[in-house]
Amino acid sequence: MSEIRGRAHVYGDNVNTDVIIPARYLTSSDADELARHCMEDIDPEFAAKLKPGDVIVAGENFGCGSSREHAPVAIKAAGISAVIAGTFARIFFRNAINIGLPALACPEAAGDIEDGDEVAVDLASGRIENVTRGRSYQAEPFPAFLREIVEAGGLVPYTRKRLAAR
Amino acid sequence: MGRTITEKILAAHSAQAELHPGQFVMARIDLMLGNDVTAPLAIEEFRNIGAERLADAARVVLVADHATPNKDIEAAQQCRLMRDFSREQGVGRFYDVGRGGIEHALLPEEGLVAPGECIIGADSHTCTYGALGAFATGVGSTDLAAAMATGECWLRVPESIKVVYRGERKEWVGGKDLILYMIGKLGVAGARYQALEFCGEAIEALGMSGRLTMCNMAIEAGAKNGIIAPDAVTEEYVRSVTDRDYTPQSSDPDAAYAQVVEIDCADIDLQVAVPPLPENSRSVRDVEETPIDQAVIGSCTNGRIEDLREAAQVLEGRSVHADVRLIVVPATRRVHLQAIREGLAEIFVEAGGALSTPTCGPCLGMHMGVLAQGERAVATTNRNFVGRMGHPESEVYLAGPAVAAASAVLGRIGGPEELP
Numbered sequence: 389m390s391e392i393r394g395r396a397h398v399y400g401d402n403v404n405t406d407v408i409i410p411a412r413y414l415t416s417s418d419a420d421e422l423a424r425h426c427m428e429d430i431d432p433e434f435a436a437k438l439k440p441g442d443v444i445v446a447g448e449n450f451g452c453g454s455s456r457e458h459a460p461v462a463i464k465a466a467g468i469s470a471v472i473a474g475t476f477a478r479i480f481f482r483n484a485i486n487i488g489l490p491a492l493a494c495p496e497a498a499g500d501i502e503d504g505d506e507v508a509v510d511l512a513s514g515r516i517e518n519v520t521r522g523r524s525y526q527a528e529p530f531p532a533f534l535r536e537i538v539e540a541g542g543l544v545p546y547t548r549k550r551l552a553a554r
Numbered sequence: 555m556g557r558t559i560t561e562k563i564l565a566a567h568s569a570q571a572e573l574h575p576g577q578f579v580m581a582r583i584d585l586m587l588g589n590d591v592t593a594p595l596a597i598e599e600f601r602n603i604g605a606e607r608l609a610d611a612a613r614v615v616l617v618a619d620h621a622t623p624n625k626d627i628e629a630a631q632q633c634r635l636m637r638d639f640s641r642e643q644g645v646g647r648f649y650d651v652g653r654g655g656i657e658h659a660l661l662p663e664e665g666l667v668a669p670g671e672c673i674i675g676a677d678s679h680t681c682t683y684g685a686l687g688a689f690a691t692g693v694g695s696t697d698l699a700a701a702m703a704t705g706e707c708w709l710r711v712p713e714s715i716k717v718v719y720r721g722e723r724k725e726w727v728g729g730k731d732l733i734l735y736m737i738g739k740l741g742v743a744g745a746r747y748q749a750l751e752f753c754g755e756a757i758e759a760l761g762m763s764g765r766l767t768m769c770n771m772a773i774e775a776g777a778k779n780g781i782i783a784p785d786a787v788t789e790e791y792v793r794s795v796t797d798r799d800y801t802p803q804s805s806d807p808d809a810a811y812a813q814v815v816e817i818d819c820a821d822i823d824l825q826v827a828v829p830p831l832p833e834n835s836r837s838v839r840d841v842e843e844t845p846i847d848q849a850v851i852g853s854c855t856n857g858r859i860e861d862l863r864e865a866a867q868v869l870e871g872r873s874v875h876a877d878v879r880l881i882v883v884p885a886t887r888r889v890h891l892q893a894i895r896e897g898l899a900e901i902f903v904e905a906g907g908a909l910s911t912p913t914c915g916p917c918l919g920m921h922m923g924v925l926a927q928g929e930r931a932v933a934t935t936n937r938n939f940v941g942r943m944g945h946p947e948s949e950v951y952l953a954g955p956a957v958a959a960a961s962a963v964l965g966r967i968g969g970p971e972e973l974p
């Protein structure tokens with residue numbers, strides 16, 4: 389996987405799925421349509437100011453609330469290349485892994501990166517670099533089990549392989 | 555070292571003798587659930603996987619409950635997709651409008667959940683079924699797709715937190731108050747990734763309805779699952795809805811817990827959680843004088859017959875305040891029918907309330923009671939996040955049915971003992 393590099397959009401703790409993608413848009417599963425409304429209720433400018441490759445940086449419990457996979461789908465389709473947070477809510481985290489949106493838990497990075505900083509991420513090592521400030525941080529590595537899913541490209545190709553092996 | 559009920563159920567479903575928290579397993583899933591928001595995406599991913607048939611149609615349940623009766627054309631298309639898929643794949647347990655109701659109230663009532671079972675649902679409140687001593691957790695749509703294709707789901711074995719409720723509940727205090735109080739102590743991330751195991755005399759004395767309310771909101775503390783060891787209450791409930799065999803599990807006395815939380819019920823008043831997080835719970839007395847525009851009684855948290863009875867007890871012979879809209883939503887078809895038979899429906903309508911057909915509608919701001927800018931609701935639902943019930947500048951206060959009903963009459967937040 390290529391290196392991830394982009395500007396950081398920084399949010400606080402407990403960013404929940406109701407603000408990542410409000411329920412009023414859930415009658416669509418279309419990724420581009422969802423992306424247009426991503427983060428709209430906490431940051432109405434989000435879709436407009438975003439550049440492809442940008443990263444979201446947030447505090448504790450990112451993605452708490454509903455199981456709606458529309459949340460990571462909207463974030464990914466909006467052009468975000470990775471989410472870095474202090475911690476993740478578990479369903480958001482598994483959804484992100486399953487659909488191939490890199491989600492890195494790193495309290496140190498979450499506490500230090502400021503809005504607009506340029507950030508680079510090396511997924512293989514979990515190394516996060518703050519290019520603007522010349523600092524770097526180490527994210528928790530994925531357990532071997534999850535690495536298999538990530539390396540397969542997500543749960544769909546992973547399951548396809550498992551079924552073929554039966 | 556002993557094992558927790560959660561570890562035992564996961565071990566039994568992954569053919570592993572020993573399991574430790576933190577370990578990953580491929581678990582055999584006894585029942586998998588999707589709804590009209592999450593199933594369409596799951597069906598798409600099921601096709602992307604290249605699976606032609608469900609691993610086992612009998613283990614799949616699909617429920618049309620979120621935007622139903624179809625609120626608009628898009629919602630109608632989503633439901634149609636589920637309906638067509640169910641026909642194509644022979645899903646006998648597709649619950650359409652008028653047949654089912656809100657999934658987490660419906661599945662236990664239909665006898666689809668039993669102690670010791672392992673259940674996933676593409677809905678975060680799937681953790682509700684832990685009330686019956688099952689392992690149940692919310693997953694995403696792609697997880698559901700993979701489980702539909704293989705019958706299995708990857709899971710990380712969680713650490714457990716034991717929450718012991720001592721003593722007796724005060725008058726009117728129910729499962730909702732017990733769980734809101736606990737979330738207030740632990741915080742919305744206090745049990746992140748962990749199992750919340752509820753026990754103690756106050757839990758033993760709680761009926762199945764209150765237990766379902768409690769496990770329903772385990773996710774609101776970030777938990778993977780909520781669970782209560784099966785006892786005589788469980789046995790009686792399960793036997794009233796199904797006669798199939800099951801293997802109950804319970805925690806060993808020397809099981810290891812990440813944390814033990816002791817709560818004395820003498821400290822628990824009727825609770826209200828102020829926006830924007832369920833952890834902002836406090837005694838109803840601390841938020842009196844908060845005027846409201848709407849009261850909602852329903853949802854998978856508090857839309858069962860016991861909840862409607864409690865609300866009706868408060869509302870009987872009284873009128874909803876002139877400035878308040880009261881919306882009552884029986885959680886399922888059976889609850890609706892029972893409410894009619896017992897005369898509860900009449901009490902709600904006579905008091906000036908609007909009685910809805912079973913739906914999630916207002917709970918997630920989908921339809922049937924969306925809030926305008928600046929409006930405030932008290933609701934028996936489970937989330938009070940920004941914009942949850944409508945406009946981003948509207949507010950939701952969470953409470954149990956007695957407080958919601960009393961507030962509807964008072965025109966402000968308050969408990970039933972304040973009514974004349």
Ligand code: SF4
Binds near residue numbers: 853854
């Ligand atoms: S009632 Fe609310 S919380 Fe329960 S399943 Fe429906 S939308 Fe989710």
